Amino acid sequence: MSNDQTPEQQNTDQDQQMVDLAEVEDTKLEEKSKHSYSQGQLIRRRFFHHKPAIISLIMLGAVIILAFSSIGFGAVPGWWDKHYQATGSIVDGGRPMMFQDGNFLGEHPFGQENVGRDYFAMVMRGAQQSLIVAFVTAVVSSIIGIALGAIAGYFRGWTESIIMRLTDFVIVVPTLVFAAMLGHIAGGSVVMLGVLLGCATWTGMCRLVRAEVLSIREKEYVSAAVAMGASPARIITKHMIPNSIGVIIVNATFAFVTAILLETTLSYLGMGVQRPEVSLGLLIEQYQNAFSTRPWLFWFPGLFIIIIALAGNFIGDGLRDAFDPRQRRSGDSRPSIAGVLGLRGVQRAFRPKSDVGMPAAGGSGGAQLPAGQNDPHGDAKRFGRKK
Amino acid sequence: MLKYLLKRLGSTVLILFGATLLSFVIMINTGDPLADLREMQSDNVEYLMQERIERMGLDQPWYIRYWDWLSGILGCFGGSCDFGTTMTGAQVTPVIMAAAEQSLRLVFVATIAAIVIGVLTGIVTAMRQYSLLDYLVTFFIFLFWSLPVFWAAVLAKEWLAIRYNDWMMEPHFTWTNILVLATILAIFVPMVLGGNAKRRLITGGIMFAFVCAVLPWMNAVNFMTHPRLGPVIILIGSLMLAAGFTALIAGIRNRRVLYSGLTVVALGMVAYYATWNLLQDPPGGWLFLGAMFVLTIAICVVIGRSMGGHARGQATAVSVLTGALMSGMILLDHFMYHWPGLLSAKPRPVSTIGSHTPTLDENFWVTALDQMTQLWLPSVLMALLSLATYTRYTRSSMLEVQKQDFVRTARAKGVTERTVILKHAFRNAMIPLVTIVAFDFAALISGSIVVEQVFGWNAMGNVFITGMQTNDPAPVMAFILVTGSVAVLFNLLADILYAVLDPRIRV
Numbered sequence: 046m047s048n049d050q051t052p053e054q055q056n057t058d059q060d061q062q063m064v065d066l067a068e069v070e071d072t073k074l075e076e077k078s079k080h081s082y083s084q085g086q087l088i089r090r091r092f093f094h095h096k097p098a099i100i101s102l103i104m105l106g107a108v109i110i111l112a113f114s115s116i117g118f119g120a121v122p123g124w125w126d127k128h129y130q131a132t133g134s135i136v137d138g139g140r141p142m143m144f145q146d147g148n149f150l151g152e153h154p155f156g157q158e159n160v161g162r163d164y165f166a167m168v169m170r171g172a173q174q175s176l177i178v179a180f181v182t183a184v185v186s187s188i189i190g191i192a193l194g195a196i197a198g199y200f201r202g203w204t205e206s207i208i209m210r211l212t213d214f215v216i217v218v219p220t221l222v223f224a225a226m227l228g229h230i231a232g233g234s235v236v237m238l239g240v241l242l243g244c245a246t247w248t249g250m251c252r253l254v255r256a257e258v259l260s261i262r263e264k265e266y267v268s269a270a271v272a273m274g275a276s277p278a279r280i281i282t283k284h285m286i287p288n289s290i291g292v293i294i295v296n297a298t299f300a301f302v303t304a305i306l307l308e309t310t311l312s313y314l315g316m317g318v319q320r321p322e323v324s325l326g327l328l329i330e331q332y333q334n335a336f337s338t339r340p341w342l343f344w345f346p347g348l349f350i351i352i353i354a355l356a357g358n359f360i361g362d363g364l365r366d367a368f369d370p371r372q373r374r375s376g377d378s379r380p381s382i383a384g385v386l387g388l389r390g391v392q393r394a395f396r397p398k399s400d401v402g403m404p405a406a407g408g409s410g411g412a413q414l415p416a417g418q419n420d421p422h423g424d425a426k427r428f429g430r431k432k
Numbered sequence: 433m434l435k436y437l438l439k440r441l442g443s444t445v446l447i448l449f450g451a452t453l454l455s456f457v458i459m460i461n462t463g464d465p466l467a468d469l470r471e472m473q474s475d476n477v478e479y480l481m482q483e484r485i486e487r488m489g490l491d492q493p494w495y496i497r498y499w500d501w502l503s504g505i506l507g508c509f510g511g512s513c514d515f516g517t518t519m520t521g522a523q524v525t526p527v528i529m530a531a532a533e534q535s536l537r538l539v540f541v542a543t544i545a546a547i548v549i550g551v552l553t554g555i556v557t558a559m560r561q562y563s564l565l566d567y568l569v570t571f572f573i574f575l576f577w578s579l580p581v582f583w584a585a586v587l588a589k590e591w592l593a594i595r596y597n598d599w600m601m602e603p604h605f606t607w608t609n610i611l612v613l614a615t616i617l618a619i620f621v622p623m624v625l626g627g628n629a630k631r632r633l634i635t636g637g638i639m640f641a642f643v644c645a646v647l648p649w650m651n652a653v654n655f656m657t658h659p660r661l662g663p664v665i666i667l668i669g670s671l672m673l674a675a676g677f678t679a680l681i682a683g684i685r686n687r688r689v690l691y692s693g694l695t696v697v698a699l700g701m702v703a704y705y706a707t708w709n710l711l712q713d714p715p716g717g718w719l720f721l722g723a724m725f726v727l728t729i730a731i732c733v734v735i736g737r738s739m740g741g742h743a744r745g746q747a748t749a750v751s752v753l754t755g756a757l758m759s760g761m762i763l764l765d766h767f768m769y770h771w772p773g774l775l776s777a778k779p780r781p782v783s784t785i786g787s788h789t790p791t792l793d794e795n796f797w798v799t800a801l802d803q804m805t806q807l808w809l810p811s812v813l814m815a816l817l818s819l820a821t822y823t824r825y826t827r828s829s830m831l832e833v834q835k836q837d838f839v840r841t842a843r844a845k846g847v848t849e850r851t852v853i854l855k856h857a858f859r860n861a862m863i864p865l866v867t868i869v870a871f872d873f874a875a876l877i878s879g880s881i882v883v884e885q886v887f888g889w890n891a892m893g894n895v896f897i898t899g900m901q902t903n904d905p906a907p908v909m910a911f912i913l914v915t916g917s918v919a920v921l922f923n924l925l926a927d928i929l930y931a932v933l934d935p936r937i938r939v
Contacts, residue, residue, distance in 0.1 A: 210450060216871065216923055217451040217916040221878035225900055226455065226908075229462045306580055310882055313582045316900060326580070333586045347583040354578030362574075 088291075091367040098363020101356035108352055112172040115165070129166040129323060133157070139164075141341045156341045158332065168345050171325040174318055175308055176353070178239040182304035185243025187297045190250025195281045197251070198258030209255070212248040220246055224307055225316045233319050242304060242311075250296050257289035291368030298361035302354050309350050325350050433931075440927060444920050448913075455912050456498050456905065463903030465490065465519055488519055488905075501909060515913075516906035518899075528895060528910040534787045535884065535892035536918065539876050541807060542814035547869065550819045554826025555858065556624055561831060565623040569823065577820040581813060581879055585886035588809050589784045597780040603656035605647045614643035657775060659768040661761060666704065670697040670758045677753050680850065682746040692739035692747040693754050696732055700758040703728070704765075711766055717796050721763070728759050767804075770797035774805070781805050785888040810883045817879045818872050825868055829861040836860075863934045870926035874919040 082090065093099060117123030127133075135157050136142075141164075142151030155164040197208040214223075223245040231238035261267060261284065270280050286293070309326030311317030318324035325346040332342035464470075465488060469481050484490070489497050504514035515524040557566045605613075618640040622632035650656065661669075674693030675684065682689040707724070714720045732755035733748055740747025774781060777794055782805050789802050833839060834857050842856045877892075884893035892911055899907035 210447060213447045214451045214454065216874050216919055217447055218455055218912055219874050219878040219881075219915065219919075221881060222455075222896065222908075222912060222915075225896075226458050226462060229900070229903075302578065306578075309580050310582065313580075314882065314885060314897060316897075326582070329580070329583055329586070333582075336586055336590055343583075343586065347580065350580045350583065351575070351578055354580075355574060358574050358578050 088367045092363055095363035095366055097359045098366075101359035101363075104352060105356040105360065108172065108349065108356075109176060112169050112176060115169045116173075118173065125166060125169070127163040127166045129162065129170040130321065131162065133161040133163065135159075135161045139339060155345045156339070158339075158342055159335075164342065164345065167323050167328060168325070168349060171323045171328050171346055172349050172353075174235050174322065174324045175305055175326070175350070177235055178242065178308040178318070178324070179301050179305035179353075181236055181239025182242040182246065182308070183297055183301040185240050186245075186247040186300050186304070187250055187293065189243065189247035191254050191286060191293060193247070194251040194254030195258050195285050198255040199262065199277060199281055199285065205255070208251065212251050215248040220303075220307065221310065224311060225314070228311055228316050231317075233322065235318060235322070238308070238317060239304075242307060246300065246303065246307070250293070250300060253292050253296055254289060257292050258285045261285050261288050291364075295361055295365045295368060298357060298364055302357035302361065305350065305353055305357070436931070437928065440924055444924055448916055448920055451916055452502075452909065452913060453498060456501065456909060457494055459903075459905045459908055460494060460497065463900075465903040465905075467903065484519060487517070487521060497905075501906070505913065515910040518906055519902060519904045524906045524910050528892075528907070528914060531891045531895050532914050534889060535877075535880055538787075538807065538810055538814065538884070538889075538891070539873070539880055542811040542876060542880075543818065543869065543873065545811060545815040546818040546822055546872075547865075549815065550822025551826045551862070551865070553819075554823045555830060555853075557823070558827045558830035558834075559853070560623075560626060563623070563626075573820045573823050576816045579816070581817055581882050582886055584816070585809075585813055585883060588813055589886070592809055592812070593782040593784045596782055600656065600775075600781060601779075603654075604651045610644060610647045613647070614640045617643055657772060659771055661765040661768060663701065663704065666758070666761050666765060667697070667701055669761055670700060670754060673697075673757050674750065674754045677750045680854065681749050681753075682743055683848070683850070686743055686746070688739060688741050689743050689747045689750050692736050693750045695735050695739060696751045696754045697758065699731065699735070700728075700755065700762070704762050714796055718800075725756075725759055728755050731755070766797060767801055770795075770801060773798045774801045778802065778805075782809065784809070787889045787891065810880075810887050810889070813883055814876055814879050818876055821868060821872050821875075822865070825865065826861065829864065830857060833857045833861040863930065866926045866929045866933070870919070870923040873922045874915075877915045877919065 113123075115123045115125040116127075116129060117125075136152060139153070139157035139159070139161070141154060141156040143149075143154040145151055150165075153163050153165060155168055158164055158167070193208050193211075197205040224242050227241040227245050228238055231241050258281075267280060267284055270284060275283075308317055308324065309329070312324045312326030313330045315330070318327055320327065328346040329343060332339070336343045466481055466484060469477055469484065472480075489500060492500075501516055504516050507514050513525055515528055517523055553569060557569045560566055618636040621639045622636045625635050626632070627635070671694070674697050675690070678684055678686065678690045678693050684690065711721075729752055732751040736748030736751035737744055739751075773794060777792055777798060778789060783789065787803070787806050788799075789806070792799060792802050794802075839852060839856050842852050847856070880891075881893035881896055883889075884891045885897060892915065895907045896911040899905070899911065
């Protein structure tokens with residue numbers, strides 16, 4: 046502390062007192078908040094405390110590892126010995142053999158389709174293809190969207206109006222239609238399909254980034270950068286994009302989910318991934334009529350789509366909560382067993398009326414209170430939050 | 433306002449023009465319309481190719497082809513639309529008109545259903561924030577959001593159509609069904625209604641007893657094959673509606689409002705008997721019913737305004753809402769009356785193919801019922817698709833508005849909770865919903881392509897997909913133009929409504 050070097054002799058006692066006081070205050074503060082965190086640490090902490098997002102992250106990771114390690118990718122062989130195009134003799138009517146006869150996976154875990162191809166290998170291959178398309182689409186659409194959005198927001202004027210008119214087409218021409226027209230020229234290449242779908246879906250990201258950039262543009266540090274002679278490219282890459290990274294990451298996650306649903310839908314309609322290649326949507330299209338006879342052919346690809354999309358949505362939700370502390374879920378409490386059975390607040394209900402702290406809580410006014418209204422800290426939290 | 437409108441209209445037309453130009457160029461450059469002929473082995477292939485090139489103008493540069501197409505469309509302003517011809521020479525215009533009628537019906541029904549259900553769910557979850565109900569609804573909303581619609585459609589076909597039809601062969605509820613349903617409702621309804629533990633137990637108990645009484649009664653009167661509401665249920669239902677709306681909008685102690693609601697109920701019952709015979713075969717079908725409905729609403733407005741006194745506005749709202757829902761119940765009763773007629777003509781009521789049964793030749797009610805049974809599966813699926821948007825939106829918007837100063841002020845000055853929620857919070861939370869509807873509409877049209885394909889509807893989706901598969905620009909462009917115009921129109925309407933509803937937006 047700078048106070049230590051106070052020269053006047055007569056004031057030493059007083060100074061010493063002040064220093065002690067400051068130290069006490071410091072310790073108090075430290076006790077209260079333990080550590081201080083950087084912005085990134087705060088975001089990471091918030092994200093890792095979001096349970097659904099973490100569970101989803103683990104699920105998505107597991108699906109990706111399973112899809113790529115099982116049948117291998119490219120030249121790298123996987124641990125599953127059957128090829129997705131190899132036919133074989135049909136065992137047990139092609140029924141799934143998972144968890145049967147004491148085996149974990151068995152001979153054909155997801156069963157076989159009508160010419161005896163191993164359905165597990167097919168679904169894994171389909172999942173690989175769908176994941177690749179979705180990933181490439183998300184990356185391409187994000188890059189185009191960020192670039193055009195930042196340019197539109199930074200330069201304004203006619204550049205902006207041209208780019209924004211382009212994004213207006215999204216209202217006019219539904220994404221699926223655009224994607225179908227572009228997907229036409231992919232010609233069987235999965236990566237190419239991803240790139241083309243990315244070209245059809247960048248408008249959402251573009252709008253959001255532009256809105257962010259428009260607000261950052263008015264900040265003092267941007268004016269400072271301009272005054273120091275920074276080029277537009279530098280301002281955009283060093284100031285605009287890093288400061289809108291939250292919006293970008295959250296929407297890239299949602300773009301991934303949209304892309305996986307778009308790809309499977311297109312493949313289902315016969316306009317995306319083409320046979321003999323497999324994709325999750327294509328598998329459902331091929332075997333939808335087998336639902337009454339061999340339902341597993343229909344269930345497995347659908348379940349994989351749902352797991353991937355649901356996980357993506359929850360991760361996106363968790364990221365949004367993490368990046369946007371204004372939407373902090375304070376007062377959030379998990380419902381207890383009593384709450385599940387509709388028995389929350391039993392004591393209060395059967396207590397004599399004079400005891401009840403808040404007379405309105407049981408009536409219509411109770412509807413507004415957060416679930417944690419029973420605990421004594423609830424009130425403080427609630428009123429504290431209103432500031 | 434007029435200047436703003438014209439400006440918006442102008443930019444709308446420009447956007448539509450740009451979008452069609454872009455799509456046209458992409459369309460004619462991404463596929464080969466002669467692909468099927470190139471694979472043909474017959475002798476006159478050369479001639480066929482030449483003929484198709486002539487007809488479609490494949491030897492012309494793109495701007496001439498676009499202009500040809502556009503001049504046909506511009507004819508719409510002169511009164512005769514021409515959407516061009518397909519590659520085989522068939523006219524697109526009549527096809528697209530018939531298809532558009534079916535598709536738009538589907539999208540409208542789905543949108544309305546999604547808005548009503550989504551907004552209600554959103555309000556309830558916002559009021560019960562962080563309760564189990566909130567978490568459950570959130571989870572299901574995320575699930576619907578992640579659901580591949582074609583996959584869900586196959587499931588719906590199996591469970592909601594085929595299994596239902598099997599069940600309708602001999603419909604009755606077993607005691608297991610009844611108990612399971614009663615238990616689910618006994619848990620779920622108190623979660624929605626809320627209140628303290630005592631109140632929850634009571635509502636749960638009532639719900640359980642109610643289901644256990646009603647379902648056996650339905651078995652006893654063969655409700656599933658011969659359903660009727662009958663005057664008694666209509667009367668009780670409308671009385672409850674009148675009382676309920678009064679309680680919601682004005683408070684039950686406001687007698688003037690209550691009486692105007694009750695008057696509407698009395699008049700409605702008179703009208704029910706008076707029009708029964710007339711409505712057995714309504715001249716002019718839906719138009720006549722629509723006219724009757726407008727008349728009903730007009731009468732309700734008159735009642736509300738004349739009886740309301742100082743609470744004129746609230747009385748009008750209550751009487752109009754009661755009148756509208758009571759007409760709905762009367763309409764439902766008429767449909768129920770003709771349900772056995774449909775069952776005899778079509779023993780398996782929900783079929784999974786097509787938008788109507790072509791062989792059906794019955795009266796107005798049975799035909800309408802047939803269309804409804806065909807419509808119900810696709811529209812449920814499409815409603816699920818957009819339910820997520822509305823629920824999440826309403827929820828966050830309600831929570832946002834409740835933090836605002838004016839809501840706190842309203843509470844502080846002692847306004848009742850009902851008024852705070854309905855008048856201060858809800859109204860302001862709902863204003864931006866208008867723009868969401870416009871955006872969602874375009875997304876739903878995408879969804880309708882898939883749903884129509886799964887359910888074998890010969891509608892817009894089919895026109896588009898066949899066009900895409902054969903690389904035929906005319907049908908695809910017709911699809912884009914029709915859906916685009918509707919979406920743009922909605923967007924325009926949304927902007928105007930937004931400006932009218934929210935005076936903070938300066939026009």
